[in-house]
Amino acid sequence: MTTLRERRTYRNAILRCLYGAVERNRPEVSGTALRDELQLPDDDLSAACAYLADEGLVAVDWTSHNTPATASLTHEGIRFMEEEDISGDSGPTA
Structure with missing residues (x-):
């Protein structure tokens, strides 16, 4: 089971990766x-993306496998990244 800290870390990593792009x-x-860059399991990647999409920070196109x-x-999401410092684990509560 993924811990709250891990879920936050995954969401922060996704935001950083997308901002870098x-x-x-x-x-x-x-x-x-x-998935490959962040080395996340599909379930964790999907959960993190769904959460960030619900928060309005990312837009996601989903496959038929969710x-x-x-x-x-x-x-x-861009504004959030420009205003926040998520370089550590204390990053966004998103």
Whole structure:
């Protein structure tokens, strides 16, 4: 079972990865690339993306297997990243 701390860490990692993609002018990231880069199990990646989408920070296109096909930061997500420092585990409560 994933702990609250791990879930927060996963969400922060996804936000950092997507923000890095925006900075490189690649605003949309495939779910496979996210999973591979962050080395997250599909269930944890899906749960974290669903949470961030519910918070309005990311937009997700889902596969028929309920895993992210693509993910990108929303305008609100970009603003959040520019206002917050999520470099450590104390990052967002998102």
